[in-house]
Every structure is written in structure tokens, then in C-alpha cells.
Amino acid sequence: MSPRSPWQRMLLIVLATVLALVGVGSAGYYFAMRPVTLKIAVGPQAGDDYKLIQALAQVFAREHNTVRLRPVVTDGPAASALALKSGTVDLAVIRGDLPVPKVAQSVAVLHKNVAVLWAPASAAPKGKRKAGKNAGIAGITDLAGKRVGVIGRTEANAGLLNVILQQYGVDPAKVQVLSLLVTDVAEAVRTGKVDALLAAGPLNSKIIGEAVTATAHTGREPVFLSIESSEALAANHPSYEAATIPAGVFGGAPARPDSEVKTVSFSHYIVAREGASDTTIATLTEQLFTARQIVMGEVPLAAKIETPDTDKDAVIPVQPGAAAYVDGEEKTFLDRYSDLIWFSLMGLSLMGSAGAWFASFLRKDERNNTVSQRERLLDMLATARRCNSAEELDAMQTEADAILRDTLNAYENGAIDSAALTAFSIALEQFHNAVADRKLLLVEVSPLPPVRGARPQAV
Structure with a gap:
């Protein structure tokens, strides 16, 4: 054997070690930077929430973002909360006024919904242009013994009505609740099937606007019922907030409503399952607010996306990664991977020492x-x-x-x-x-x- 063979063997070993390190580093970079797909429960499929999440998922994929979304259709926020609780999804869109799973942590406020209550005015006498106010319903307390049409199939809106009634001392059992689709509103008002209506959604919701307009088209102008005790209601039920409906927000002539109306609001949240990667959620939160400007043109509801409440007494505890983004305390690359880099350098040093010893052994x-x-x-x-x-x-x-x-x-x-x-x-x-x-x-x-x-x- 040539006297140079041990040295050549050592060179081959060193070369193989370097190539192995490069391979390990490349594999680590690939796994660290490859897209992470999170399943998010949202529903119903015809609802505004699903359309918004679907639009965000498409933008994330088109922009080749690190975090991607895969919508999982459910029957509604309650079903989405159950999916998160069972662990079948990573994220969910839920209503803040419904039972929140203990494993849920808020990532963002998708939008805020307001409760809109109105009663069709009494029919105008013949020969009169304007209809008078509904003498039977002047306020919330007058709903006792009446029939209230709740727009939407979800039972959560009926629960919201019960909370409002209880705040005013009205027994919910004395109020008949009928579930209506927006397409049923005009017929229900025209035939006297309902005495008042309740809808919940964003102020710019198409469903609420169409329901109010349908009421007006029956010749009975909607009379909006103010929740004057909205602040007291919010104090008794932390999942609600006092809110106002601006005058003229629903358009029409005369303006609907003709003056500011007090009401309550609640939030729809994007929540993550407890234990989710803080880094992944921080990246997702950043992507949400970056994509918001892009999605607004297609889904105006995207403009309502807000940062979550980071206070310790928040209704839904904030996810640490989302809190880091909101508070500007996101970890840098070195913060995230400093331990890995340190251990890698230590490993290289040990491998170098081992290589030197092995080379010395070969030259013995x-x-x-x-x-x-x-x-x-x-x-x-x-x-x-x-x-x-x-x-x-x-x-x-x-x-x-x-x-x-x-x-x-x-x-x-x-x-x-x-x-x-x-x-x-x-x-x-x-x-x-x-x-x-x-x-x-x-x-x-x-x-x-x-x-x-x-x-x-x-x-």
C-alpha cells in the first residue's frame, strides 16, 4: 500500500463528513422553511366567514406564504368549536358569545357582529304616504307575548335574543321565536307572521341590509329598537360589548335608522388549539394582517380583521405567538434557532476533534x-x-x-x-x-x- 493512502483516506473521511453536514444543513433548512398547512374549521359554507377564510387561504397559497390554510366546512361556529375541542383541526372560527373550548386561544378578531332589532311600523292608512310607528312595540319590554323572527338558521342568534330579553326582565318563554331566511322576511312581514325581527352580523352585512330593505318594501318602514341597557348587559355578560348602529348605515329614504341606535356586539374569533407552535401562529398572524389589504377588494369583511385582546383578563386567552406579534416581541431568526446553531457548532467542534484523533490514529x-x-x-x-x-x-x-x-x-x-x-x-x-x-x-x-x-x- 502506498504511504500516502492513510492521508488519502483521511481526506475522503473529511470530505464525506463535510458533505454529510451540508446534507443535514440542507435538510434542516428545507424542513424549517417548508410551508405549514393548518386546518381551520369554519361554517356554514354559504356564510361570510367561510368566504373570508377561503379568500385568505387562496392569497396565502398564491403568495407562497410559509403558513397555509385548509378550510374544513362545518355547520357553524358551534360545530367549529367542537372540531377544535376534538383535535381534528388546528384552528377554528368561533363566536365569542357561545361556549368557548378550554383549549382555544385567540389569534385574531375576524370581525365584530352587532345585534339589530326592528319592528315593522304599522300599516299606513289609505291615502297616507307614511306609515305610523308600531304602537304595539316601542321598546324591548314590549316584545313580551310577541313573535320575533330570528334571521339565520343558527340557534346562537336565538340565544342572543334571550340574553337581551333577560336584561330587560322579559321571560324568553313568553316570546315566540321563528327562524327565518332572509328570503322569507318580506312574506313574514306582509302576512303578519312576525311582529319584530332580529339579525346579527357586521354592520355592512349583506344579509342584514337585505332584510331591512325587504321589510321596507312591504310598505312598513322598519322601526329600530334601541338596547339602552347595552353597557349593563356587557357588564353582566363579558362576551358582549356595548355598541352603536350609526344613523343611515342601511341606506334608504328616509335614512335607516334615522338616528343612532344603541345595541350590543360580539366577536367572531380565529382561535388556535392550545399547544400550537408559537412561531407558526406568529407567522400566521402577520400574514393575516398583510393579506387583509389584498382580500378587501374581493371580500370587504376583511377590513374588519383586528388584533386580539392581549390582556390577561381577556374573554379568550391570547395565543402567545399572536401576542408576540401584536406586542412587537416576535423572535428573530437567531432567537428561534440560537440553541440549534449553538449545538450545531458544538457538534462540529466535537466532530473536528474526533476527525483529528481518527486521522492521528490512521497515521500511527x-x-x-x-x-x-x-x-x-x-x-x-x-x-x-x-x-x-x-x-x-x-x-x-x-x-x-x-x-x-x-x-x-x-x-x-x-x-x-x-x-x-x-x-x-x-x-x-x-x-x-x-x-x-x-x-x-x-x-x-x-x-x-x-x-x-x-x-x-x-x-
Whole structure:
């Protein structure tokens, strides 16, 4: 085997180690930067929430964002909350006034809904242009014994009506509740099937606007019922907030409503399951507010996305990653991966030390061979000083040349250091001097050869 083979093997090992580290680093970067897809429960499919989440998911995919969304359709916020509780999804869109799973942590306020209560005015007498106010319903307390049409199939709006009634001391059992679709409003008002209506949604909700307009088209102008005790209601029920409906928000002539109306609001939240990655949720929160401007043109409701409440006494505790984004305390790349970088550097150092030891181990035989050759050179030095044969001196000289070649190769391969090479040089110089001196001595003491053809002289 060539004397360079251990060094070559060491180079191959070092090269393989470097390639392995590059491969591990590339794999780590790929897994760290590859998109994370989160399943989000939202419903119903025809609702505004689903349309907004679907639009956000499309923007995330189109922009090649780190976090992607995969909508999972449910029957509504209550079903979405159950899906989050069961662990079948990572995120959910829920209503703040419904039971919130203990595992839920808020990521963002998707939008705020307001309660809109109105009663169709009494029919105008013949020959009159305007209808008078509904004398039977002047306020919330007048709803006792009446029929209230709740727009939407969800039972949550009926629960909202019960909370409002209880705040005013009205027994919900004395109020008949009918579930209506927005397409049923005009017929229900025209036939007297309902005495009042309740809808809940964003102020710019298409459903509320259409329901109010449908009421007006029956010839009975809507009379909006103010919840004057909205602040007291919010104090008794933390999931609600006092709110106002601005004058003229629903358009029409005359303006609907004709003056500001007090009411209550509640929030629709995007919540994450407890234990979700803080880094992932922080990135998602950032993407939400970045994509909001893009989605607004397609889904105006996106303009209502707000940051979550980061107070410790918030109705729904905030997810730490979302709180970090809101408070400007997001971890930088070094903060996130400092431990990994530190352990990687430590691993490289250990691998370097192990590689150096292994390389030294591979050169052990070469070092031992160099030592034995140096001892052989010293033995030849002693032999040369008493050698009587020029041919034997020449043979030792040839062997010394081979030892010199092997020693220089060992020095180049790193098997010996400069001190060992210096010691070898001294021994080699002494050997050469000994051979030269011995050859000179052999020439001086050797008899002259007889001259060919000469006769011996007579004595």
C-alpha cells in the first residue's frame, strides 16, 4: 500500500463528513422553511366567514406564504368549536358569545357582529304616504307575548335574543321565536307572521341590509329598537360589548335608522388549539394582517380583521405567538434557532476533534514505521564506521536513500513534525559522513594492485 493512502483516506473521511453536514444543513433548512398547512374549521359554507377564510387561504397559497390554510366546512361556529375541542383541526372560527373550548386561544378578531332589532311600523292608512310607528312595540319590554323572527338558521342568534330579553326582565318563554331566511322576511312581514325581527352580523352585512330593505318594501318602514341597557348587559355578560348602529348605515329614504341606535356586539374569533407552535401562529398572524389589504377588494369583511385582546383578563386567552406579534416581541431568526446553531457548532467542534484523533490514529503505523527507520539509520551509522567493504557501504547508502524518501513522505502526510524531521536529518548527515570517512580510510589502507607485465627484480 502506498504511504500516502492513510492521508488519502483521511481526506475522503473529511470530505464525506463535510458533505454529510451540508446534507443535514440542507435538510434542516428545507424542513424549517417548508410551508405549514393548518386546518381551520369554519361554517356554514354559504356564510361570510367561510368566504373570508377561503379568500385568505387562496392569497396565502398564491403568495407562497410559509403558513397555509385548509378550510374544513362545518355547520357553524358551534360545530367549529367542537372540531377544535376534538383535535381534528388546528384552528377554528368561533363566536365569542357561545361556549368557548378550554383549549382555544385567540389569534385574531375576524370581525365584530352587532345585534339589530326592528319592528315593522304599522300599516299606513289609505291615502297616507307614511306609515305610523308600531304602537304595539316601542321598546324591548314590549316584545313580551310577541313573535320575533330570528334571521339565520343558527340557534346562537336565538340565544342572543334571550340574553337581551333577560336584561330587560322579559321571560324568553313568553316570546315566540321563528327562524327565518332572509328570503322569507318580506312574506313574514306582509302576512303578519312576525311582529319584530332580529339579525346579527357586521354592520355592512349583506344579509342584514337585505332584510331591512325587504321589510321596507312591504310598505312598513322598519322601526329600530334601541338596547339602552347595552353597557349593563356587557357588564353582566363579558362576551358582549356595548355598541352603536350609526344613523343611515342601511341606506334608504328616509335614512335607516334615522338616528343612532344603541345595541350590543360580539366577536367572531380565529382561535388556535392550545399547544400550537408559537412561531407558526406568529407567522400566521402577520400574514393575516398583510393579506387583509389584498382580500378587501374581493371580500370587504376583511377590513374588519383586528388584533386580539392581549390582556390577561381577556374573554379568550391570547395565543402567545399572536401576542408576540401584536406586542412587537416576535423572535428573530437567531432567537428561534440560537440553541440549534449553538449545538450545531458544538457538534462540529466535537466532530473536528474526533476527525483529528481518527486521522492521528490512521497515521500511527506511519509514525511507528518512521521511528523504526530512524533506528535502522542509527544502526547503519554504527555499522558503517567499522565496515571493511565498499560494496556493503554502497548498499547501506542505497537503503538510506529509501529511508529518506519514506521519511519525507511521512512529513508531507503529517505523520511526523518538523522536530522529528530535524532529528532524522542529523542522523542522516552523520551516516553520510561516516560512510564517506570509511570509504576514504579503505582506499588509504588497501594495497596497490601489481603492474601487469612487470618482472620481479633480482636481489
